[in-house]
Amino acid sequence: MSSSGEFRFNADAKMKAAQSMEGxxxxxxxxxxxxxxxxxxxxxxxxxxxxxxxxxLRGVSLELSVGKVVALVGESGSGKSTIARILxxxxxxxSGEILFDGKVAxxxxxxxxxxxxxxxxxxxxxxxxxxxxxxxxxxxxxxPLAIHDREKDKQRALDELCEMVRLVxxxxxxxxxxxxxxxxxxxxxxxxxxxxxSPRVLLADEPVSMLDVSIRLExxxxxxxxxxxxxxxxxxxxxxxxxxxYFADEILVMYKGVIVERxxxxxxxxxxxxxxxxxxxxxxxDPDDLGSNLRSSAGSGSRDVASQGSTDQGCRFAPRCPxxxxxxxxxxxxLISISSSRxxxxxxxxxxxxxxxxxxxxxxxxxxx
Amino acid sequence: MATSIDLVSLERPQEMTVxxxxxxxxxxxxxxxxxxxxxxxxxxxxxxxxxxxxxxxxEVVGLAGESGSGKSTLAYAAxRLLRPPAVITAGSTIYGGGQFSKSPRxxxxxxxxxxxxxxxxxxxxVFQSAMNSLNPVMKIGAQLRDAMDVHLNLSKSxxxxxxxxxxxxxxxxxxxxxxxxxxxxxxxxxxxxxxMALVANPKLIIMDEPTTALDVVLQREILxxxxxxxxxxxxxxxxxxxxxxxxxxxxxxxxxMYAGRIVEIGETQALRSNPLHPYTRGLLASFPSIRxxxxxxxxxxxxxxxxxxxxxxxxxxxxxxxxxxxCSEVSxxxxxxDRVDPTHLSTCPFEAGQGDFVELEKIKGxxxx
Numbered sequence: 239m240s241s242s243g244e245f246r247f248n249a250d251a252k253m254k255a256a257q258s259m260e261g262x263x264x265x266x267x268x269x270x271x272x273x274x275x276x277x278x279x280x281x282x283x284x285x286x287x288x289x290x291x292x293x294x295l296r297g298v299s300l301e302l303s304v305g306k307v308v309a310l311v312g313e314s315g316s317g318k319s320t321i322a323r324i325l326x327x328x329x330x331x332x333s334g335e336i337l338f339d340g341k342v343a344x345x346x347x348x349x350x351x352x353x354x355x356x357x358x359x360x361x362x363x364x365x366x367x368x369x370x371x372x373x374x375x376x377x378x379x380x381x382p383l384a385i386h387d388r389e390k391d392k393q394r395a396l397d398e399l400c401e402m403v404r405l406v407x408x409x410x411x412x413x414x415x416x417x418x419x420x421x422x423x424x425x426x427x428x429x430x431x432x433x434x435x436s437p438r439v440l441l442a443d444e445p446v447s448m449l450d451v452s453i454r455l456e457x458x459x460x461x462x463x464x465x466x467x468x469x470x471x472x473x474x475x476x477x478x479x480x481x482x483x484y485f486a487d488e489i490l491v492m493y494k495g496v497i498v499e500r501x502x503x504x505x506x507x508x509x510x511x512x513x514x515x516x517x518x519x520x521x522x523x524d525p526d527d528l529g530s531n532l533r534s535s536a537g538s539g540s541r542d543v544a545s546q547g548s549t550d551q552g553c554r555f556a557p558r559c560p561x562x563x564x565x566x567x568x569x570x571x572x573l574i575s576i577s578s579s580r581x582x583x584x585x586x587x588x589x590x591x592x593x594x595x596x597x598x599x600x601x602x603x604x605x606x607x
Numbered sequence: 608m609a610t611s612i613d614l615v616s617l618e619r620p621q622e623m624t625v626x627x628x629x630x631x632x633x634x635x636x637x638x639x640x641x642x643x644x645x646x647x648x649x650x651x652x653x654x655x656x657x658x659x660x661x662x663x664x665x666e667v668v669g670l671a672g673e674s675g676s677g678k679s680t681l682a683y684a685a686x687r688l689l690r691p692p693a694v695i696t697a698g699s700t701i702y703g704g705g706q707f708s709k710s711p712r713x714x715x716x717x718x719x720x721x722x723x724x725x726x727x728x729x730x731x732x733v734f735q736s737a738m739n740s741l742n743p744v745m746k747i748g749a750q751l752r753d754a755m756d757v758h759l760n761l762s763k764s765x766x767x768x769x770x771x772x773x774x775x776x777x778x779x780x781x782x783x784x785x786x787x788x789x790x791x792x793x794x795x796x797x798x799x800x801x802x803m804a805l806v807a808n809p810k811l812i813i814m815d816e817p818t819t820a821l822d823v824v825l826q827r828e829i830l831x832x833x834x835x836x837x838x839x840x841x842x843x844x845x846x847x848x849x850x851x852x853x854x855x856x857x858x859x860x861x862x863x864m865y866a867g868r869i870v871e872i873g874e875t876q877a878l879r880s881n882p883l884h885p886y887t888r889g890l891l892a893s894f895p896s897i898r899x900x901x902x903x904x905x906x907x908x909x910x911x912x913x914x915x916x917x918x919x920x921x922x923x924x925x926x927x928x929x930x931x932x933x934c935s936e937v938s939x940x941x942x943x944x945d946r947v948d949p950t951h952l953s954t955c956p957f958e959a960g961q962g963d964f965v966e967l968e969k970i971k972g973x974x975x976x
Contacts, residue, residue: 313822314793420910421674450673451849451893455906477822480897484904507897521827522897525855525879532827532834532857 270303272471273325273358273439278334280320294320295331296495302439302471307462309474309486309503311518316492318475322441325473326360327351338439356386359432363444365424369416375405375427376412382434399430403460422453426460433464440464441473446481458485479518483507491515494554497573501580511582513559553585561586633711634661634701635811635843636730638685641698643677643867645914646691652914654680654693656867659941662811662843667834669846669854669875671890672864673911678847679735681864682813686730687714687722702729727758731804735815735847738796741788747799748784751806758807773802776836794825801833808840815847830857852894855879860950863887866912866922868939873951883944883953886923921955929957 280295295317302308302325310318323329325336327345336343338357344350362368369378379399383389400408403426416424425445432440442461446454462485465472474486482489483503490500491512499512510516553559556566565585573581574588582588643655655677662668672678683689685700700714702725717725734740742750751770755761761769771781777798788796797817804812817833818826834857837844848854854861855875862872863886871884882888889907896902909926912918920935921927927934933956941952 313824422910451851452673452890452907453910455893455904456908459906479823480895483897484895484901504901517824519897521823523823523850523852523856524896524898525852525891525894526896526899532830 270306271301272304272339273302274337275300275321275325276335276337278321278324278331278336280317280324280329280332293495295324297334298492298495298497300490300497300500302473304438304471305465305469306488307465307472307474307486309476309479309482309489310492311476311479311482311489312492313477313518315494317495318492319443321492322360322443322473322475325439326358326441327354328360352385356435357437358439358441359435359437361425361429361432361440361442361445364448365421365428366416366448368428369424371416373415374412375414375416375419375430378427378431379412379434382431386435388434388436395434399434402433402464403427403430405430420453421449422457425449425457429457429461429464433468437470438468439471439473441475443475444477445474447476447478454481461485478522479507480522491518496554496570496583498555498583499581500573501577505580511576511580511587512555512584513561513586514555517558553583565589632663635664635666635703636662636685636845637701637711638681639699639701641681641684641700642696643680643684643689644694644696646694650915651694654867654914655684656939657697658864658867658869660685660862660869660872662845664810665837665841665843666860667837667844667846667858669848669858669861670864671848671851671854671861673849675911675914676864677867678864679815682732682815682845682847685714686726686732686813688732723758727754727804727809728807729809730811730813731807731809733800733804733812733814733817736820737800737817738793738820741796741799743788745787746784747786747788747791751784751799751803754803754806769806773805774799776805777802778832794821794829797821797829798832801829801836805836805840809842811843811845813845813847816849817846819848819850826853851890863890866918867914868922868954869941870923870939870955871953872941873948877948877951881951883951884923884955885927885929887953889926889928931957 276299278295278298279293281291281293284290284292298317298321300308300310300321310321312318320329324331327336327343330345338354343354345354369375376396379396380392383392383395388395396412397408400406400411405411405423405426411419411423411427416427419427425448429445440461445461446457449457458481461472461474464470474482476482479489479491486503488500489503489506490497491506491514492498493514499506499510499515506515507519510519551570552568553562553566553571556562559566561584563585569585571583571585571588573583575581576588638658638660640657640659641655642653642657644651644653646652658677658681660668660670660681670678670682680689680693684693684695684698687700689695695715701711702714703711712721714722714725741747745753748767748770751773752766755766755769759766759769770784774781774784779795779798779802783791783795788799791799797820801817814833818829821829830853833844836842846854846858858875860873861875861878862869863878863884864870865886871878871882871887873883878887879891882891886907889905892903892905893907895904907926908928912922912925921937921939924930924934924937937954937956939954941954942956943949943951944953944956
């Protein structure tokens with residue numbers, strides 16, 4: 239991928255990059271894959287009664303590769319953060335495996351766990367909650383240095399970390415407490431803490447959604463520069479599919495514990511195939527939509543709250559889906575390739591030619607929901 | 608803070624004089640020169656500085672700004688909802704006029720009884736993250752009846768009927784009145800809060816980030832329901848948010864706040880197509896678009912000033928790409944810059960030119976450089 243430098247969000251550069259990515263990995267065995275989740279299931283018991291479980295993940299596979307950003311998009315409760323916690327080794331999957339650099343990751347025992355943690359680090363959503371209010375920034379950055387045996391020449395390491403996330407001059411920030419920093423600065427400190435372990439994978443769980451609109455872009459730009467500078471493999475979890483379009487190479491759309499669509503960021507956002515992806519995109523705010531249905535209620539009709547319901551069988555999106563067929567209610571569709579870079583889990587798309595189905599939905603999705 | 612300009616600010620903006628002549632277009636709520644300070648040991652922080660805003664009957668007005676810009680403080684101050692350490696040092700709120708009451712009244716001159724009869728029956732508020740502030744040990748129906756007991760004089764059976772009526776309005780099944788908050792989803796709880804605001808049929812509803820915690824699909828569902836109710840019941844809405852892209856779709860007029868001041872106000876479409884203030888331009892260039900061609904995102908450098916800082920001239924100047932020496936002498940008074948549109952006002956005395964701001968001498972005799 240050729241683009242990097244100061245302004246990766248430059249439209250031309252990114253388009254060229256997208257074209258040069260033609261035929262980029264689709265296949266999980268290709269060489270660049272660093273962290274791989276293979277068929278992960280995770281269920282949580284909800285009460286002591288036997289069988290009362292919530293299936294948070296139902297067979298999720300994904301690959302993070304060197305220098306690439308994969309975005310995981312979906313509504314709250316879709317399992318985005320669960321897969322991140324499993325990738326970070328903070329939780330064990332009910333079944334399935336995590337591979338790091340081609341080898342099955344071993345989290346048993348504190349040494350193995352620590353080794354894994356030095357390679358895979360996480361950045362959390364809320365920088366107000368993820369930093370300890372009674373410790374200075376210096377302390378927050380020193381701990382991972384100590385834990386991961388990087389304490390030699392500690393002061394220089396601290397200065398470098400501050401430099402990396404542009405908390406400069408570092409001596410001004412190191413002695414500060416979290417409450418003395420703005421939201422954007424706090425998130426930079428949290429990113430520096432993740433980098434202190436000198437990881438190869440960064441899992442960013444909604445890293446900018448708590449920040450103000452004018453600050454978000456800066457933090458995303460920073461993450462992007464770190465990605466290219468250190469060839470980090472990055473997972474970007476968000477509910478804002480528009481930011482994923484600009485920031486990520488590949489987008490995976492999750493719905494109720496499964497990936498329903500995946501493909502290159504520009505393709506997924508511009509020609510969405512799965513009805514849920516379409517719904518997500520149609521629901522995203524569009525400042526240029528002057529005839530928005532929010533300006534007048536004409537045609538929106540009354541909405542049925544019960545449409546949020548779900549089934550235990552078949553496609554979990556079927557109760558809300560305008561394309562739902564009998565088959566959708568009984569059989570769960572699996573993720574099937576529809577092109578070299580695109581996979582969709584939807585009977586209506588994979589069964590009888592994706593294009594027909596997508597044409598028939600053109601322009602009408604928003605009204606139907 | 609610049610004290611020399613206080614006298615100038617007492618002049619009414621043009622918008623006001625035009626509208627008071629027309630009886631039918633008299634504002635429902637008119638906030639004048641509101642100034643709020645938070646007083647503490649560290650000195651006093653000016654949260655809102657001489658902000659004026661009119662809301663007309665049945666209008667949807669957006670108040671947008673970053674966290675800490677004073678948008679919630681302004682709305683709460685206008686309704687006399689602030690407590691110490693917040694101190695309102697100047698300003699007034701005139702309510703009524705037109706067809707809604709006999710004569711316009713100053714909210715700050717009302718006694719307790721008058722205030723009680725104004726609140727909820729005339730002006731209702733949906734507080735920030737209110738969906739999490741429902742009483743967990745009271746059933747939904749009981750909480751709705753609570754609001755009615757205070758503000759309406761209804762018999763038990765009338766109150767029961769009213770509960771069912773407002774639940775119908777927001778699309779919640781009637782039997783949910785017997786549910787506790789934890790038995791409802793986030794979207795449903797938010798609808799309950801909106802139903803609560805509707806019980807007394809108010810003329811104005813202030814909504815403080817009503818959908819921020821919800822995902823985009825749910826957000827759009829709830830907002831289109833609010834718009835539908837607005838058209839049916841004819842109330843006006845003041846929307847407080849940091850999500851400018853959503854506001855663009857939803858509002859008739861928009862006010863942009865920065866560091867306690869309204870820096871630009873106008874018809875939403877005028878603000879979108881011809882933003883006058885560099886801050887507004889920066890905000891518009893900060894969020895990624897989901898549809899259409901990718902555009903270059905520039906964002907805004909730096910962070911907003913601390914409210915404890917003394918600000919001379921324009922508070923945005925340190926982050927502004929069009930900064931010039933005279934920015935420290937800007938009076939921060941809303942002025943008409945757009946020659947054709949008398950409702951589009953900005954505090955920046957420089958006009959947006961081709962890539963640079965050209966000082967406008969003809970409409971406003973700006974300070975010499």
